[in-house]
Amino acid sequence: MTSAPTMPPTPTTKTGDLGHRRLGVPAVTFMIIAASAPLTVVAGGVTTTFAVTGVIGVPLSFLLLAAALAVFAVGYAAMSRYVTNAGAFYAYIAQGLGRPFGVGASLVALVAYNAMQIGIYGLFGFQASMFLESKFGLVTPWWLWILVCIVIVGILGVNRVDLSAKVLGALVALEFVAVLVFDLVSLAVAPEGVSTVALQPSSLFVPGVGAVLAFGIAAFMGFESAAIYGEEAKDPTRTVARATYSAVAIIGVFYAFSAWAFTVGIGPSQIVEASRTAGPDLMFAFMGEHAPMIISDIMQVLFLTSLFAALQSFHNAVARYLYSLGREGVLHRGLGAVRAHSRAPWAGSVAQSVIALIVTLAFVIAGEGLGLKGDFAPVEFLYPVLTMFTWLTNTGAMGLVLLMGIIAIAVIGFFRRDRRGVSTWAAVVAPAISAIVLFTVFGLIVANFDVLLGQTEPSALTFVLPALLIVPGILGVIWAFVLRRRDPELYRNIGHGIEEAEAAAFDHEPHRGI
Numbered sequence: 451m452t453s454a455p456t457m458p459p460t461p462t463t464k465t466g467d468l469g470h471r472r473l474g475v476p477a478v479t480f481m482i483i484a485a486s487a488p489l490t491v492v493a494g495g496v497t498t499t500f501a502v503t504g505v506i507g508v509p510l511s512f513l514l515l516a517a518a519l520a521v522f523a524v525g526y527a528a529m530s531r532y533v534t535n536a537g538a539f540y541a542y543i544a545q546g547l548g549r550p551f552g553v554g555a556s557l558v559a560l561v562a563y564n565a566m567q568i569g570i571y572g573l574f575g576f577q578a579s580m581f582l583e584s585k586f587g588l589v590t591p592w593w594l595w596i597l598v599c600i601v602i603v604g605i606l607g608v609n610r611v612d613l614s615a616k617v618l619g620a621l622v623a624l625e626f627v628a629v630l631v632f633d634l635v636s637l638a639v640a641p642e643g644v645s646t647v648a649l650q651p652s653s654l655f656v657p658g659v660g661a662v663l664a665f666g667i668a669a670f671m672g673f674e675s676a677a678i679y680g681e682e683a684k685d686p687t688r689t690v691a692r693a694t695y696s697a698v699a700i701i702g703v704f705y706a707f708s709a710w711a712f713t714v715g716i717g718p719s720q721i722v723e724a725s726r727t728a729g730p731d732l733m734f735a736f737m738g739e740h741a742p743m744i745i746s747d748i749m750q751v752l753f754l755t756s757l758f759a760a761l762q763s764f765h766n767a768v769a770r771y772l773y774s775l776g777r778e779g780v781l782h783r784g785l786g787a788v789r790a791h792s793r794a795p796w797a798g799s800v801a802q803s804v805i806a807l808i809v810t811l812a813f814v815i816a817g818e819g820l821g822l823k824g825d826f827a828p829v830e831f832l833y834p835v836l837t838m839f840t841w842l843t844n845t846g847a848m849g850l851v852l853l854m855g856i857i858a859i860a861v862i863g864f865f866r867r868d869r870r871g872v873s874t875w876a877a878v879v880a881p882a883i884s885a886i887v888l889f890t891v892f893g894l895i896v897a898n899f900d901v902l903l904g905q906t907e908p909s910a911l912t913f914v915l916p917a918l919l920i921v922p923g924i925l926g927v928i929w930a931f932v933l934r935r936r937d938p939e940l941y942r943n944i945g946h947g948i949e950e951a952e953a954a955a956f957d958h959e960p961h962r963g964i
Contacts, residue, residue: 473615473683473684473689474684474689475688475689475693475696477615477616477619478615478676478683478689478690478693479676479692479693479696479697479700480615480618480622481614481615481618481675481676481679481763481766482672482673482675482676482693482694482697483622483672483697483700483701484621484622484672484759484760484763485671485673485675485759485763485764485767486669486670486671486672486673486697486701486760487570487625487756487757487760488626488629488701488704488705488708489628489629489749489753489756490573490753490757490760491669491705492632492705492708492709492712492733493730493733493734493753494573494729494730495665495669496508496705496708496709496712497712497725497728497729497730497732497733498665498725498729498730499661499662499665499666500721500722500725500726501722501725501729502661502665502901502902502904503658503661503662503665504658505653505654505658505659505662506647506648506713506718506721507648507649507650507652507653507654507655507659507662508648508662508666508709508713509648509649509705509706509707509709509710509713510648510649510651510653510654510706511654511662511666512666512669512702512705512706512709513702513703513706514654514663515666515667515669515670515702516670516698516699516701516703516706517702518884518887518891519670519673519698520695520698520699520702521884521887522854522858522880522881522884522887522888523694523695524875524876524880524881525858525861525862525876525877525880525884526542526674526677526694526857526858526861527690527694527695528861528865528872528876528877529542529546529864529865530676530677530680530686530690530691530694531687531690531691532864533545533677533680533864534680534681534686535677535680535681535774535945538559538675538677538678538770538771539555539556539559539674539677539857540552540555540556540559540771540774540775540945541774541945542677542860542861542864542945543853543856543860543945544944544946545860545864545945545946546857546860546861546862546863546864547856547860547863549930549934549941549944550926550927550931551856551860552930552944552945553780553926553927553930554922554923554924554925554927554930555853555856555923555926556771556774556780556926557922557923557925557926558849558852558922558923558926559771559849559853560768560771560772560775560922561845561846561849561918561919561922562845562846562847562848562849562850562919563764563767563768563771563846563850564768564802564805564806564809564846565842565843565845565849565918566671566672566764566842566847566850567761567764567765567767567768567806567846568805568806568809568810568838568842569838569839569840569841569842569844569845569846570757570760570761570839570843571599571600572592572596572813572834572835572837572838572842573834573835573839574596574599574754574757574758574761575593575594575595575596575599575834576831576832576839577750577753577754577757578590578592578595578754579591579594579595580831581750581751581754585747591818592831592834593810593814593818593834596810597807597810599758599761600803600806600807601803602758603758603761603765603803604765604799604800604802606762607762607765607766607769607794607796607799607802608792608794608799608800609789609792609794610792610793610794613792614762617759617762618759618762618763621755621756621758624752624755625755625756625759628749628752629704629708631741631745632708632711632715632733632736632737632749633707633708635715635737635740636712636714636715636716636736637714638740639714639715639740640714640715641715641716641717642714642717642718642720643714644714645713645714646710647718648709648713648718648721649706649710660894660897660898661894661898661901661902663891663894664895664898664901665902667847667851667891667895668843668844668847669705670698670701670702671846671850672760672763672764672767673694673697673698673701674694674854675763675767676689676690676691676694676697677694678766678767678770678771679770712733715736715740716732716736733749734746734749734750734753737749765799765802765803765806766799768798768802769794769795769798769801769802770795770798772785772795772797772798772801772802773786773788773795773798774786776797776798778943778944778946779943780933780944784797785797785798785801809842810838813837813838817833817834817837823837836904840902840903841903841911841915844895844899844902844903845915845916847895848892848895848896848899848915848916848919849919851888851891851892851895852892852919854884854888855884855885855889855892858881858884858885859881859885861877861881862877862878862881862882862885865877865878896916899912899915899916903915930944
């Protein structure tokens with residue numbers, strides 16, 4: 451970390467330099483849902499949870515988690531009306547708990563979002579190469595398609611945010627249609643009848659429920675990202691709250707219904723064993739057996755586009771975090787640059803693409819060059835899934851759950867001295883309840899982390915990956931104190947961005963950038 455210059459920020463670092471007032475509630479909601487990747491969750495996350503935990507109450511767990519996150523959204527949405535910052539978690543925690551905690555949280559968020567995004571690249575590369583081989587006999591390395599995808603995601607990342615929103619909106623709509631078709635076929639097949647056993651509490655609250663909740667919370671990751679687009683929303687005081695509530699409700703109900711339909715289609719008594727045997731391919735194999743093969747093929751293509759949509763959404767989140775931190779001088783001010791034409795955070799976008807490229811190449815070198823793929827995957831072609839995808843996405847989910855728990859406390863701190871007319875329920879009670887729930891889930895993730903990584907027993911990796919989150923957070927707190935000593939004025943602005951009045955003044959100034 452280098453000391454930021456004390457010169458006044460240039461117009462390209464101002465809030466108004468982002469694509470100001472372009473996103474409405476539907477656009478932000480689609481961006482959120484795209485990050486959670488509905489088709490990926492149902493095809494991959496649900497089957498993995500059944501296979502690893504042996505618990506069939508997965509559908510009910512989605513409803514419980516959605517209810518818990520809806521309570522979290524109460525305080526989160528209330529605070530969003532008063533804090534508009536592309537740095538979201540960073541700004542919320544800085545204003546609610548103090549600037550040092552905000553800087554520490556910003557680095558945890560950067561690691562977590564990068565881990566989620568880059569981890570998904572591993573599954574995307576694997577799925578793309580396997581699909582081409584199975585359908586066309588074309589054998590290609592898994593990492594080739596990651597490199598291609600990094601370029602495409604990067605191009606969208608430096609263009610207008612509403613372009614990304616339109617692309618993601620179309621892809622998410624297709625995902626929903628594909629999963630709903632699967633749900634209808636499952637209910638029609640129903641080899642054991644349309645049973646509701648998977649929705650019964652007795653099917654969830656059994657040994658293994660902790661791991662189910664730990665897996666399940668990862669399916670919602672991305673729902674909290676509405677605040678990241680606050681500076682680009684048409685009405686940030688309403689858009690963030692409405693998009694967050696909408697996303698939680700849609701995701702929760704959709705996942706619960708689809709997971710339940712999955713148990714009905716395969717049969718409650720067979721779903722666990724079938725998931726262990728076929729894994730994420732279970733959905734496509736089922737459709738190939740009970741529907742025209744073309745439908746299964748289309749769904750596999752949509753599985754890839756689902757992953758792409760999630761990649762784009764998380765890329766946008768990282769780019770805006772880097773933009774916010776660069777604009778305020780916490781990181782190098784160059785990261786606060788925007789593109790003149792699109793007003794997109796191009797420096798943050800390019801930085802994220804470079805990070806993704808470096809990490810991908812590291813996994814390629816370790817697996818292919820050093821021959822370590824045989825050490826981490828019983829079947830070598832599963833290497834990118836069992837390492838890059840599994841390791842990084844679970845690490846990212848752990849970090850985001852931790853940050854959400856801290857934000858719940860930050861909401862209480864933010865409204866402690868000035869309630870601003872917000873009710874006690876929104877300012878204190880709901881955040882307190884959600885903090886307890888989220889830290890409990892975080893504890894379950896920590897306790898079951900070796901299970902989430904697919905390990906039979908804890909290893910060095912079980913502790914190294916969480917350290918990738920904790921150490922940057924500690925360094926961030928230390929860096930904040932360094933900034934306070936070196937540049938008190940910069941320190942005072944941490945987490946506060948630039949007020950709307952200032953932003954409006956800069957809207958009419960020439961924009962610099964590429």
